[in-house]
Amino acid sequence: MVFLTSVVVLKKKKDIYKKGWIDFNKNGVKDIFEDPTQRIDARVANLLSQMTVNEKTAQMVTLYGYSRILQDELPTEEWKNSAWKDGIANIDEHLNTIQNRPSTYNDYSFPYSSHAEAINTIQKWFIEETRLGIPVDFTNEGTHGLTHDRATPLPAPIGIGSTWNTELVNKAGGIIGREAKALGYTNVYAPILDVARDPRWGRIVESFSEDPFLISELGIQMTKGIQSEGVASTLKHFAVYSVPKGGREGKARTDPHVAPRELHQMYLYPFKKVIEEAKPMGIMSSYNDYDGVPVTGSHYFLTELLRNQYGFDGYIVSDSDAVKFLSSKHHVAKDYKESVRQVVEAGLNVRTNFKSPESYLEPLRELIKEGAISMKTIDTRVADVLSVKFRLGLFDQPFVENPKESNKLVHTEEDEEFAKQISRESLVLLKNEDNLLPLNIKNYKNILVTRSVSG
Numbered sequence: 001m002v003f004l005t006s007v008v009v010l011k012k013k014k015d016i017y018k019k020g021w022i023d024f025n026k027n028g029v030k031d032i033f034e035d036p037t038q039r040i041d042a043r044v045a046n047l048l049s050q051m052t053v054n055e056k057t058a059q060m061v062t063l064y065g066y067s068r069i070l071q072d073e074l075p076t077e078e079w080k081n082s083a084w085k086d087g088i089a090n091i092d093e094h095l096n097t098i099q100n101r102p103s104t105y106n107d108y109s110f111p112y113s114s115h116a117e118a119i120n121t122i123q124k125w126f127i128e129e130t131r132l133g134i135p136v137d138f139t140n141e142g143t144h145g146l147t148h149d150r151a152t153p154l155p156a157p158i159g160i161g162s163t164w165n166t167e168l169v170n171k172a173g174g175i176i177g178r179e180a181k182a183l184g185y186t187n188v189y190a191p192i193l194d195v196a197r198d199p200r201w202g203r204i205v206e207s208f209s210e211d212p213f214l215i216s217e218l219g220i221q222m223t224k225g226i227q228s229e230g231v232a233s234t235l236k237h238f239a240v241y242s243v244p245k246g247g248r249e250g251k252a253r254t255d256p257h258v259a260p261r262e263l264h265q266m267y268l269y270p271f272k273k274v275i276e277e278a279k280p281m282g283i284m285s286s287y288n289d290y291d292g293v294p295v296t297g298s299h300y301f302l303t304e305l306l307r308n309q310y311g312f313d314g315y316i317v318s319d320s321d322a323v324k325f326l327s328s329k330h331h332v333a334k335d336y337k338e339s340v341r342q343v344v345e346a347g348l349n350v351r352t353n354f355k356s357p358e359s360y361l362e363p364l365r366e367l368i369k370e371g372a373i374s375m376k377t378i379d380t381r382v383a384d385v386l387s388v389k390f391r392l393g394l395f396d397q398p399f400v401e402n403p404k405e406s407n408k409l410v411h412t413e414e415d416e417e418f419a420k421q422i423s424r425e426s427l428v429l430l431k432n433e434d435n436l437l438p439l440n441i442k443n444y445k446n447i448l449v450t451r452s453v454s455g
Contacts, residue, residue: 047132054365090136095118144160152415240267324339
């Protein structure tokens with residue numbers, strides 16, 4: 001019933017779809033931002049000039065999909081009174097279904113064409129029912145295959161790193177990107193470039209290696225593979241995330257004991273190389289601090305290093321509670337509102353967390369009203385987000401063009417064979433003690449075969 005209601009609503013404004021362009025702001029005129037022949041910087045500037053404060057700030061926050069924050073699978077009438085009535089930067093993990101998490105199960109994740117059609121329905125709502133019609137960037141995880149119901153499963157990153165095969169990793173990225181695009185996702189959170197040096201750290205399985213050069217080479221290929229399919233690659237976790245005190249997780253994941261030379265030559269090296277050579281469109285900032293300064297609140301990390309030195313020109317999302325931690329954990333901000341001010345000033349584009357968009361939008365809009373954050377800063381942060389959306393072609397072809405084709409593009413027989421191949425190449429023999437190999441199965445009653453699975 002919800003789907004039918006949505007379709008009825010969306011049929012009202014079919015006349016906005018013109019030959020070769022879309023009248024996003026519904027004014028009957030081809031504005032510069034609606035013209036595919038114009039330069040991206042000109043389109044961004046033109047769109048910014050038409051946006052209200054509420055519309056700009058809406059492009060600075062993530063809406064987590066069903067059933068994390070968004071409780072609706074498809075648009076409803078209530079959306080017109082929601083925080084995203086003015087638009088939204090991105091919607092994360094919508095309708096993807098995660099195994100063993102029943103709350104995420106839905107009827108649209110499979111068959112794949114159903115998901116593509118559902119994403120199109122949601123994208124149409126934003127284009128047709130918001131004032132300026134700014135399309136959504138649909139994001140999803142993809143560190144060991146796309147995190148989607150029955151998409152092609154790949155080894156955990158530590159297994160992928162163990163292949164030492166750049167050609168294979170590039171192909172893996174291509175599969176992830178192709179499946180994402182076919183399903184309606186436009187941005188993939190991968191690869192992970194953390195350098196794993198402390199075996200006590202609980203997320204070793206999510207890293208390619210302990211070697212920054214190997215991580216860089218594989219990261220370049222994974223990023224290029226993903227983006228070759230016309231979707232964004234978002235690197236994580238920037239920066240120095242994998243060196244918590246004593247290898248401990250949770251609230252102790254802070255204050256890495258890393259000297260400046262080690263910081264740049266070891267932990268930042270992969271990010272620098274991948275940004276310079278593969279041009280990723282996204283970065284996820286981590287929620288640890290470095291030398292007493294939270295990375296997500298650091299102008300040095302998010303602006304001076306990422307943009308000014310490395311040349312990153314995409315948009316930055318925050319990991320988990322990175323914004324809140326400035327006040328609740330690192331205690332460099334007196335309250336959450338001050339945390340918001342600091343991260344925006346530092347260079348963060350989009351708050352991404354399992355919290356309602358309002359929890360970020362309300363303090364952000366208060367800060368703007370009080371003059372604590374300038375409109376010049378807001379415009380700069382929003383321009384980065386819009387620029388990526390234009391680069392992804394969301395203002396020219398915002399929909400999955402052939403949803404039914406998705407069934408032929410996700411987890412094909414060839415993909416299954418590739419998954420087996422990369423899994424075989426990920427196997428590592430640490431020591432062939434007493435010439436164990438080749439294995440004589442007659443000598444063994446039971447043989448355990450196991451693999452690592454990233455959480």
